Amino acid sequence: MKKVRLGIVGVGGMGKNHAMSAKAANNLEITAICDIRKEVADEVAAVYGVPAFYDHHSLFKSGLIDAVLIVTPHYAHTAVAIDAFAAGLHVISDKPVAVHKADAQRMIDAWQSSGKKFGVMFQLRTSPANRKFKALLESGELGRIIRINWIITTWLRTQKYYDSGDWRASWRGEGGGVLLNQCPHQLDLFQWFFGMPSKVNAFCHFGKYHDIEVEDEVTAYMEFADGRTAVFLTSTAEFPGTNRLEVTCDRGKLVLEDGQLTFKRSEQNVSDIIRESNENFPVLSSWDVKIPVPSNDISATEVLTVFADAILHDKEPLVTGAEAMNELELGNAMLLSSLLKKEVTIPLDAAEFETELMKLVATSRYRK
Numbered sequence: 001m002k003k004v005r006l007g008i009v010g011v012g013g014m015g016k017n018h019a020m021s022a023k024a025a026n027n028l029e030i031t032a033i034c035d036i037r038k039e040v041a042d043e044v045a046a047v048y049g050v051p052a053f054y055d056h057h058s059l060f061k062s063g064l065i066d067a068v069l070i071v072t073p074h075y076a077h078t079a080v081a082i083d084a085f086a087a088g089l090h091v092i093s094d095k096p097v098a099v100h101k102a103d104a105q106r107m108i109d110a111w112q113s114s115g116k117k118f119g120v121m122f123q124l125r126t127s128p129a130n131r132k133f134k135a136l137l138e139s140g141e142l143g144r145i146i147r148i149n150w151i152i153t154t155w156l157r158t159q160k161y162y163d164s165g166d167w168r169a170s171w172r173g174e175g176g177g178v179l180l181n182q183c184p185h186q187l188d189l190f191q192w193f194f195g196m197p198s199k200v201n202a203f204c205h206f207g208k209y210h211d212i213e214v215e216d217e218v219t220a221y222m223e224f225a226d227g228r229t230a231v232f233l234t235s236t237a238e239f240p241g242t243n244r245l246e247v248t249c250d251r252g253k254l255v256l257e258d259g260q261l262t263f264k265r266s267e268q269n270v271s272d273i274i275r276e277s278n279e280n281f282p283v284l285s286s287w288d289v290k291i292p293v294p295s296n297d298i299s300a301t302e303v304l305t306v307f308a309d310a311i312l313h314d315k316e317p318l319v320t321g322a323e324a325m326n327e328l329e330l331g332n333a334m335l336l337s338s339l340l341k342k343e344v345t346i347p348l349d350a351a352e353f354e355t356e357l358m359k360l361v362a363t364s365r366y367r368k
């Protein structure tokens with residue numbers, strides 16, 4: 001079987017992990033490694049017995065690769081991807097696709113004129129629990145959805161973590177905090193499960209628990225055009241944290257918590273009871289349904305295998321660059337709402353967000 005020849009750009013912490021995941025895929029092979037830190041590139045290239053490159057331009061000119069996996073700090077995703085499309089390469093970027101919507105749009109523009117594949121690494125999409133949750137939402141079993149609450153505070157990070165890379169947790173180096181680094185996975189699942197809200201109000205706290213410039217606690221309230229509401233709450237400063245996604249619906253309450261899926265199913269639709277009951281304080285019957293999920297495993301190898309398959313057989317990546325923009329838009333909208341202290345409508349004004357972000361970049365302690 002023909003294999004896709006993959007180059008990896010950025011082999012620090014996550015790039016090394018993704019290299020192991022790529023090695024396990026049977027339809028691609030790692031044929032080159034690139035990192036601007038020579039010793040890091042050399043070390044990882046030696047593990048896979050492939051050439052090392054110290055800048056992506058020379059890698060892209062080498063003729064050694066068909067596709068590139070980008071695992072650099074966030075701002076570099078945009079420039080490296082645009083250069084890759086111009087060089088005729090397929091691209092899979094690690095999350096988030098970019099720092100902000102305007103940069104993501106620039107990548108999408110470059111991809112559209114290239115005719116190549118553009119995927120993004122959102123490996124939580126492969127979890128059977130998440131897939132089951134989505135299937136239940138789509139089955140109609142829940143009836144009308146009323147409200148969504150997601151508390152995701154299992155992201156405890158220390159000052160040592162934030163100090164571990166000079167780019168981290170600064171406006172100029174990273175471009176954001178928990179919304180851009182940790183939560184893209186949940187924001188992507190959120191939009192995959194529920195679609196996009198139309199209005200966002202959010203409250204971000206910047207460096208509240210750590211000596212950092214960016215947000216380390218966020219509470220967001222969202223409204224959908226059809227009346228559903230959602231609260232999304234995250235922090236990198238709690239222990240033990242909570243990862244609980246609760247959907248209140250006409251037929252009861254569906255909860256995904258720590259990989260366990262439960263449905264508290266009411267005997268009747270709550271909207272019928274509100275309208276028709278002749279009692280003031282009705283007590284309804286309900287059943288606790290524990291929904292079996294085969295596992296909660298996630299697989300970056302599957303994301304990469306689907307990506308290589310898309311290249312080989314002209315299919316779609318698991319998450320396309322265009323779809324990955326949705327979660328970015330949500331995170332950007334939460335930040336913008338907090339900065340401007342006002343409600344933000346979706347679609348987000350990408351130019352307005354970029355202007356506000358660049359004001360923060362101008363004040364950033366990180367000067368590189």
Ligand SMILES: NC(=O)c1ccc[n+]([C@@H]2O[C@H](COP(=O)([O-])OP(=O)(O)OC[C@H]3O[C@@H](n4cnc5c(N)ncnc54)[C@H](O)[C@@H]3O)[C@@H](O)[C@H]2O)c1
Pocket residue numbers: 009010011012013014015034035036037040055056071072073074076094095096121123165181
């Ligand atoms: N999918 C996931 O679950 C997951 C988990 C952690 C991190 N990430 C993502 O991985 C990316 C990297 O994060 P990390 O924690 O590995 O950072 P890191 O600092 O450990 O590694 C980044 C590497 O990129 C290199 N680099 C920087 N600019 C470069 C360039 N222009 N060309 C080539 N190499 C360059 C650096 O030298 C470094 O070795 C980020 O996008 C992050 O959000 C994803």
